[in-house]
Amino acid sequence: YLASKSYxxxxxxxxxxxxxxxxxGQVVFANNPISGVIIFIGLTFADPQVSAAGLLTAIVxxxxxxxxxxxxxxxxxSGLTVFNPLLIGLVTATALPHSYGIQLxxxxxxxxxLASVVSVYVTSAFENILGSVSRYPLPYLTVPFNVVQQLLFLVLLTATSGGHVTSQSVTMATQAYTEEAAVVSTLSPGHIYSDNNVTRDMLTDYDGAATNHSARNEADWGGVFSGIVLSSSQVYAFNxxxxxxxxxxxxxxxxxxxxxxxxxxxxxxxxxxVLLTDPGSYAESGGVYDGSWGFNGMLSSMCLGGLFFVISWSSTLAAVLSAIFSTVLQYVLISPFAQxxxxxxSLPFNLSALLFLCVTTSRGLARPQVVSFPEKHRLEHKPSQEREASASDEMNKDLENAKKSLQTEDV
Known part of the structure; x- marks a missing residue:
């Protein structure tokens, strides 16, 4: 109804x-204002200041x-011009004080x-680029956010260092940072948690936990379950x-x-x-237990599982493989990004999902004519399958009749 009304x-x-x-809601592929309100309430309850920053950039x-x-x-x-700017506000407001020690x-x-405004331009550009590089138009997902956010962090880090960057200072900073990589390199901007409504760095809390994990040299499966649950909030840089x-x-x-x-x-x-990392190391186990190793797989699975592919056994397999591949990509990219x-x-999710969406096959990976939600895609796909089957049966009957007529003429 509102779609037909003018601004x-x-x-x-x-x-x-x-x-x-x-x-x-679009951050997790939920094109529904009610879902969006619920998520907004959850973010505000966790950290009002960070939520306000996200609201500001989303509005902009x-x-x-x-x-x-x-x-x-x-x-x-559909809210497709909102979710990338929203993430810029949430991630920046979370990461600066908790990952970089920079007070807002x-x-x-x-x-x-400014970054939010730029992201809209970048979004429009990627929509045109990705819409023309493949047989099927590709979604831009959170590619604009990843591009603009990384540039914003680099600008802020340079400004914080006084803007004087030399080859020597970069080398020294890289060496110092590499020494801390065991603790810092796997931290995502959302590696914080709230205890009695006070948000603080996880490093302090996990100090003792890391020692226990190291002594056992095995995963804490209660922590693994916690990581599975927290994966959804890590999509928004919350823990x-x-x-x-x-x-x-x-x-x-x-x-x-x-x-x-x-x-x-x-x-x-x-x-x-869990399979890729060492449970005895805080940097690795912390990431597993706080959801940072789960959110890329979560996004990849939702993207392919019934949304951009009609749900089937083939699309389910693609979703599973993409979830694994995105997590492996995350593991590979951690070290170079840490430098x-x-x-x-969420770059691993974007690379993995876009790669799988470029796959074409004669059957199995059907795509919806208009992207809405999986249940609708499935219902709309059944009649088309029936029509295709009916057309195939008619074609076979015509071929059989043609063969019979030829045989009759020969006789």
Whole structure:
């Protein structure tokens, strides 16, 4: 109903809020304003300041796509111009104080706003690029966020160091950072948690836990379960169990199939993280136990499991393989990114999902005509399958009749 209304009408505030909260849900492929509101509540409950930063950048991104560089209405009303700017605000506000030790100041918010505006331009560019490089148009996912966010971190780190960067200082900083890599290199911006409503660095809390894991040299399966649950909140750079549960609920309300694939991907990613890392090391086990090894797998699984591919055994296998591959990519990218005091964030998910979406086959990996939600894709795909089967049967009958007529003529 709101889609048919103009932003110049009295429905403009409702249209704006609808698109805004759809953007919150679009981070986890839930194109539903109710799911978005639930997620927003979860983020605000966990950390009001970080949530406010995300809300600010989300509003800026949406306004930019409406008034500055108007985007197609179907993209705006679906919240697709919101989720990349939203992530910029959330990740920046989380990472600066907790991963880089930089206290948030007013000029940081100005840079977040600027980055949000730039991300809309980058989003439009990637939409055109990815829409033309493959037989099937590819979604831009969170590629714009990953590009703009990494550049923003590099700008902030350079500005914090006084802007004087020489080859010697870079070498010294790299050496010093490499020495701390066992603790820092695997930390994502969301490696924080809330205890009695006080958010603090996980390093302090896991000091003793790391010693225990090292002594046992085995995974803490209770911690692994915790990592599976927390994977959903790590998508938003949060590490807070109530928020994670609310995100799963929001997914369930939108699409039970998407929620199931999200949980499956979180399990696969977390278990792959256990296999790839040393349980005796804090940097590795901490990442496994706080969901940082699960969120890329979760996103990959949801992306392919019924959303951009119609749900089937073939698409389920693709979702599982993509979840594993994205986690392996995360493992490979951690070290090179650490050299620049950066983390891969959701880049592994983007690379893996886009690669699998380029796969073509004669059958099995069917694509929906219009992307909506998995249950609808499945219902719409059944009649087309029946029509194809009917057409195939008719063709076979025609061939048989033609053969019979030829045999009759020969006689």
């Amino acid at each position: 110049n009408s009295c429905y403009a505030p409702l249209k704006f809020l609808d698109a805004l909260f759809r953007g919150y 991104g949406l306004f930019t796509s409406i008034a500055v560089i108007p985007q197609p209405n179907v993209i705006i009303i 100041e007013y000029w940081h918010f100005f840079l977040m706003i 807070y169990a109530p928020t994670a549960v609310l995100i799963y609920i929001a997914l369930l309300l939108y699409s039970p199939i998407t929620a199931a694939f999200g949980l499956l991907g979180a399990v696969i990613g977390t278990l792959t993280g 620049g005091k950066l983390v891969p964030m």
